[in-house]
Amino acid sequence: MNRLDLDRLLTRARPGDPTGLVLERAAVRVLARVASREGASLEGRAPPSLAALRRRVVAALAAIMLLAFALGGSAGGGSAGGGSAGGKFENGAFQGGGAGGSSIATLRTSCPDVVAAALRGEVGARRSLRQAGAVGRACVWSAIDAGQGEALRLLREGGRALPEADLERVCALALRPELARLAVEALAEEPARVACDRLGRLLVTQAGLEGLLVTALQRVAVRGGRFEAVEALLSGAAAGRTLAARAVVLLGPASSAERLLVLLPAAALESEDLVVALAAARSTFVARVLRRAEAGDQKALAWAVGARLAACVPLLHAQAVEPDEQIARAALAGLARIGTTEAWLALARSTAAAAGETAHELLAHLDATAALLLVARIESSARDRAAGLAALASGGPQGLAALARLGAKPAFAPAVIDSLTVSPCRGAAERLLELAQGHDTALPIVAALGRRLALGHADAGGALLALGRQGASRAAVKALEAAGERGERFLALAALDPALGEGPRPYAQRGVPGDRVPTTERVASAGARRAARPY
Amino acid sequence: MSSRTDPRLIARVPNDESRLLAAARAGDRDAFDSLAVRLLPRLLGTAQRLLRDPVEAEEVVAAALARVHAALAGFRGASALATWAHQILCRLAADRVRVLARQRVRERPLPDDVGPRAEALEPGEVASQHEQGQRLRLLVDRLPPTQRLVLVLVAWEGLSLRQAAELLAMRYATVKSNVHHARLALRDALERQRDSR
Numbered sequence: 179m180n181r182l183d184l185d186r187l188l189t190r191a192r193p194g195d196p197t198g199l200v201l202e203r204a205a206v207r208v209l210a211r212v213a214s215r216e217g218a219s220l221e222g223r224a225p226p227s228l229a230a231l232r233r234r235v236v237a238a239l240a241a242i243m244l245l246a247f248a249l250g251g252s253a254g255g256g257s258a259g260g261g262s263a264g265g266k267f268e269n270g271a272f273q274g275g276g277a278g279g280s281s282i283a284t285l286r287t288s289c290p291d292v293v294a295a296a297l298r299g300e301v302g303a304r305r306s307l308r309q310a311g312a313v314g315r316a317c318v319w320s321a322i323d324a325g326q327g328e329a330l331r332l333l334r335e336g337g338r339a340l341p342e343a344d345l346e347r348v349c350a351l352a353l354r355p356e357l358a359r360l361a362v363e364a365l366a367e368e369p370a371r372v373a374c375d376r377l378g379r380l381l382v383t384q385a386g387l388e389g390l391l392v393t394a395l396q397r398v399a400v401r402g403g404r405f406e407a408v409e410a411l412l413s414g415a416a417a418g419r420t421l422a423a424r425a426v427v428l429l430g431p432a433s434s435a436e437r438l439l440v441l442l443p444a445a446a447l448e449s450e451d452l453v454v455a456l457a458a459a460r461s462t463f464v465a466r467v468l469r470r471a472e473a474g475d476q477k478a479l480a481w482a483v484g485a486r487l488a489a490c491v492p493l494l495h496a497q498a499v500e501p502d503e504q505i506a507r508a509a510l511a512g513l514a515r516i517g518t519t520e521a522w523l524a525l526a527r528s529t530a531a532a533a534g535e536t537a538h539e540l541l542a543h544l545d546a547t548a549a550l551l552l553v554a555r556i557e558s559s560a561r562d563r564a565a566g567l568a569a570l571a572s573g574g575p576q577g578l579a580a581l582a583r584l585g586a587k588p589a590f591a592p593a594v595i596d597s598l599t600v601s602p603c604r605g606a607a608e609r610l611l612e613l614a615q616g617h618d619t620a621l622p623i624v625a626a627l628g629r630r631l632a633l634g635h636a637d638a639g640g641a642l643l644a645l646g647r648q649g650a651s652r653a654a655v656k657a658l659e660a661a662g663e664r665g666e667r668f669l670a671l672a673a674l675d676p677a678l679g680e681g682p683r684p685y686a687q688r689g690v691p692g693d694r695v696p697t698t699e700r701v702a703s704a705g706a707r708r709a710a711r712p713y
Numbered sequence: 714m715s716s717r718t719d720p721r722l723i724a725r726v727p728n729d730e731s732r733l734l735a736a737a738r739a740g741d742r743d744a745f746d747s748l749a750v751r752l753l754p755r756l757l758g759t760a761q762r763l764l765r766d767p768v769e770a771e772e773v774v775a776a777a778l779a780r781v782h783a784a785l786a787g788f789r790g791a792s793a794l795a796t797w798a799h800q801i802l803c804r805l806a807a808d809r810v811r812v813l814a815r816q817r818v819r820e821r822p823l824p825d826d827v828g829p830r831a832e833a834l835e836p837g838e839v840a841s842q843h844e845q846g847q848r849l850r851l852l853v854d855r856l857p858p859t860q861r862l863v864l865v866l867v868a869w870e871g872l873s874l875r876q877a878a879e880l881l882a883m884r885y886a887t888v889k890s891n892v893h894h895a896r897l898a899l900r901d902a903l904e905r906q907r908d909s910r
Contacts, residue, residue: 179900185868187903191846191853192869195758204771205753209746211775212782235750 205235293321293329308335315344322351327360331367339369349376358387366394370403378410382417392421399429408434416441420451427455427463435466444477453484464489483512488520495524499531506533514540519551523562526569537572538602544573549580556584567593571601582609592622599626600633607637611644620650628657631664639668643678651678730794738785745785749778752795756802762869763806763862764813765854773809777802800880803870807862807881814858852902853895860895863888 196204209231295303307314314335321329330348333340340348345368352361365376374395381391392411399407408430414422415438423442426434439447446452456467468489470478482490490512497509510533513521522544529537544552549570556566570577570584578601585594595613598606607627614623624645630638639658646654655672658665672678736744756777760770781788781798788797853861866877867888878888 179903181896184896184900184903187845187849188853188864188868188899191849193758193762193850195754196761197754201754201757204757204767205750208753208757208771208775208778209749211772212749212778231746235746 202232202235206232209235290321290324290326293318293326293332296332296335297326297328304332304335307332315341319344319347322357325356327351327357330357330360330364333364334367339372340364345372345376349380352380352387353384359390362387362390362394366397370398370401370406373398374403374406374410378413381410381414381419381422385419388414388419388421392419392425395422396425396429404429412437412441418446420446420449424451424455427452427459430463432460432462432466435463436470439467439470439475439477439481444480447477447481448484453481453486456481456485457487479512483515486516486518488516488518491516491518491520491524494521495528498524498528498533498537501532503533503536506531507536510536510540514543517548519548519555522548522552522569522573523555523565526565526572529568529572541569541572541577542574542603544569544577546576546580549573549576552577553580553584556590563593567597571597571606572603574603575605578603578605578609582612585609585613595622595626599630604635604637606630607635607641610638611641614645614648620645620648621653624650624653624657628660628665631658631661631668634664636664639665643668643671643675646672646678647675654678734785734788734794737782745782748794749781752778752798755795756798759799759802759870760806762865763803763810769809769813770806773806774802777805780805799870803866803872803880807866810858810862848906849899849903852899855902856895856898860891860898863891864895867892 195201213231292303292307296307307318315333318329318332330351333344333348345365348361348364351357352365354361362377362380365380366373368376377391377395377398380387381395384391391414395407395410408426411422411426411429412434415426423438423446426438430438442452456464464482464485464487467478467482468487471482471490471493479490479493483494494509494512494516498506498513500506500509506528510525510528513525513528522541525537525541528534529541531537552566552569552573556563556570559566567581570581573580578598581594581597581601584590585598591613595610598610598613607630610623610627610630614620624642627638627642627645631642639661642654642657651672655669655678658669658672661668730748733744733748737748753774756774757770760773760777761767764770764773777798780801784801788794853864856864862881863877866872866880867874872880874888874892875885877883878885881888
């Protein structure tokens with residue numbers, strides 16, 4: 179054996195450098211010993227824990243590996259999925275030799291390949307980025323800074339939470355319009371407390387991102403972070419973010435209703451978004467708002483009225499009959515806004531109070547649907563019948579029309595005639611005239627019109643003249659005379675009208691058949707038939 | 714896949730060692746640990762080859778790194794940081810080898826400490842290259858301490874005779890003769906093994 183053979187054997191027998199877990203564990207132990215040896219120079223600071231050292235070692239070794247991966251990829255024609263020139267991870271540990279001096283700068287030039295591969299879903303690239311720790315994140319950040327926003331999702335590769343520094347940078351990205359959506363979505367993927375903290379801060383400061391942020395917080399809430407999300411949304415609501423307040427209404431517990439009532443001004447609570455949200459809120463939330471309204475919270479009452487909650491009708495009715503006209507008018511307006519059958523009934527019951535005029539004015543805006551519902555209530559409920567008739571009588575054209583249809587039914591005719599007699603609406607006399615067409619005798623209608631004229635409704639005078647021309651001239655003239663001063667003008671008109679001045683026209687002129695003309699015998703026999711009825 | 718980084722690739726890597734070095738000099742512990750982790754594979758390998766004992770090797774590497782950290786301010790950059798740290802480690806390891814050699818002379822190690830004897834191996838195993846390397850390592854381990862130390866530094870750590878002499882504070886001629894005698898001893902032992910088969 180010559181010297182050359184021996185040297186070749188010696189080179190081949192050279193023990194290799196430690197690798198893998200052996201290297202990792204040894205590195206952790208060595209760094210711990212170095213730290214303990216330098217305890218005196220640490221100026222009182224505690225040396226790093228073994229766990230911290232282990233993390234540091236693994237990250238640094240992974241950085242070397244990632245560099246090797248990136249260089250291997252670029253050396254292999256730009257294929258990021260290419261082999262590693264300097265080592266590889268196997269079983270969670272770094273294998274292969276140290277890559278010497280690594281370079282973040284160079285890594286960044288090779289990064290686009292690695293990140294692009296990871297975004298394409300290549301497992302090797304994703305694992306490399308993940309295992310490279312801080313260097314991997316730096317690589318991803320370089321891609322993000324270059325405008326590749328999709329790379330944001332690689333930051334959380336492996337499901338780990340982002341470090342504080344990365345969170346700050348993601349928040350900063352949210353301010354860039356082209357990356358805002360991706361950044362906010364990335365923040366929403368963080369653990370609930372961290373995500374809500376960041377999203378909540380952005381919600382307070384960035385009005386333009388309100389929609390995105392509220393959606394993200396709702397997603398966090400659905401994922402299990404409801405409490406944290408509601409807190410963040412409340413902070414946004416306090417800063418005037420209406421969408422955030424709406425989300426609180428839909429997501430928050432009942433107690434958040436009270437917090438909203440404290441945080442938001444009345445105008446905000448009565449905004450369209452919030453009243454719609456309250457109308458759709460859970461029953462417990464609504465109950466809490468009503469409880470506050472019952473306790474005298476006017477903001478809560480206004481919010482409930484805006485949401486047209488039927489449950490606040492009794493509260494409003496109680497205020498509507500108060501002597502203070504300002505309070506009563508506000509309550510009446512609330513009842514009209516709610517617009518349910520109960521609300522219209524409450525308005526009708528308030529017409530005799532101090533603000534009765536206002537109640538009449540509001541009732542005059544009754545719509546056709548409400549009128550139909552009131553008719554149904556009148557027919558079904560004796561308790562609400564009087565108020566319902568009064569509401570219809572004050573209900574403008576729609577109410578009067580509904581009342582006239584109801585009066586065609588014999589069971590309701592007397593009540594309807596009474597209601598029309600006192601109706602404040604101008605068309606009531608015409609409706610009475612219509613009713614007279616369907617009655618065997620016009621006398622009750624004539625009497626009603628006479629009373630109406632006496633109450634000061636001039637339209638009744640014209641209606642009486644019209645009825646007189648149709649045959650009830652004596653009764654009409656008598657009713658005009660009974661109306662006193664208010665009837666004098668119409669009596670003068672009647673005197674000039676030949677159809678009214680000559681008394682009743684003969685039956686033949688009125689078109690009554692000869693066999694139907696009442697004679698003494700016929701009247702007597704009709705009276706006998708009526709007397710013979712068993713009931 | 715090669716177990717070592719392609720030198721052409723390393724050559725393309727602009728060195729960010731200076732950045733970490735500056736941070737470590739400024740007291741950044743993380744930066745120093747990053748540097749240390751990069752040096753560790755080679756330092757640990759060298760220490761284990763010189764000392765043969767993993768525990769002793771780790772102690773010496775820790776001592777070397779502590780010394781590197783303490784002396785960072787004085788590092789002028791005349792060589793690479795890895796080379797400088799490697800020199801410090803070799804010096805400390807050599808000192809430790811000498812101390813251990815004196816202790817072992819006094820303590821007479823148990824037979825188990827010596828490891829498996831080369832003669833006990835099967836002839837078939839000797840034929841394989843792997844086993845031949847293992848056998849040669851055992852023979853190197855059985856050399857006298859100084860001869861082994863010098864041989865490892867020159868043959869396995871890649872130092873020149875002059876560098877080894879400087880590092881071990883020995884005369885050049887002494888180092889050269891120690892390497893020569895070590896090679897002779899190994900060749901004789903290998904030839905004896907071959908004759909015995």
